[in-house]
Every structure is written in structure tokens, then in C-alpha cells.
Amino acid sequence: MTSSSVGTYLRFLRRKSGLSQRELARILGTVTGGQISRHERSVSPPTLIAAFGYQVVFQKPVSEIFPGLFHTIESGVVERIESFERDLGESTAKGRAAAPVARRLEWLNERKNSESD
Numbered sequence: 001m002t003s004s005s006v007g008t009y010l011r012f013l014r015r016k017s018g019l020s021q022r023e024l025a026r027i028l029g030t031v032t033g034g035q036i037s038r039h040e041r042s043v044s045p046p047t048l049i050a051a052f053g054y055q056v057v058f059q060k061p062v063s064e065i066f067p068g069l070f071h072t073i074e075s076g077v078v079e080r081i082e083s084f085e086r087d088l089g090e091s092t093a094k095g096r097a098a099a100p101v102a103r104r105l106e107w108l109n110e111r112k113n114s115e116s117d
Contacts, residue, residue: 020033029053030047
């Protein structure tokens with residue numbers, strides 16, 4: 001994880017609400033106060049269950065609560081999608097094997113078009 005304040009917004013939201021880490025842990029029911037501290041300090045990422053719990057408690061999307069973590073994940077996935085697309089574009093599949101490649105390339109193209117809308 002980067003030091004780009006992955007959990008800073010979590011700490012801000014918790015403090016703004018007046019909740020202690022222990023109280024927030026009690027509300028979530030799936031984490032401890034120590035785990036919340038680690039999430040706030042970007043020492044460890046929250047589990048999916050904890051992340052959704054934070055979203056419910058603070059009524060903010062997970063990507064807004066953990067912007068640094070979201071950006072890190074987004075960058076990696078986008079990079080791998082681009083690599084995947086390059087590999088598909090270089091494919092020499094013929095006959096029946098070409099149809100699945102074409103379907104994947106079509107999906108990637110639709111994905112690009114929906115991002116630009």
C-alpha cells in the first residue's frame with residue numbers, strides 16, 4: 001500500500017461522527033479497534049466485508065473512503081487490461097478459435113466506449 005493516505009478519509013469520517021475506534025468496531029461487528037487503526041493508518045487494507053461496512057456506516061462509496069487504495073488497484077487493473085488487449089490483438093487464432101478472441105476484443109471495445117460516455 002502506498003503512503004498516499006489510503007485511510008485518512010476513514011479517520012476523518014470516524015472522528016467527524018464522534019465514534020471511537022472501539023465503538024466503530026462494535027457497530028461493524030467484523031473488525032476490532034486495532035484493525036480499524038491499521039485501516040486508518042494504511043498499514044493493512046480492509047476486508048471486503050469491513051469495506052462495505054464502512055460504506056454503510058458513513059454512507060460514502062468505498063472508493064471515496066479509501067481513495068489511495070482504490071487508485072492503486074485501479075491502476076494495476078487498467079494496466080493488466082491494456083496488456084491483455086495487446087495480447088489479444090496479436091493473436092493469430094484462426095477458425096473456431098478466432099470467435100472467442102473476437103468476442104473478448106468486442107467486450108474491451110465496448111468497455112472503452114462506455115468509459116468515454
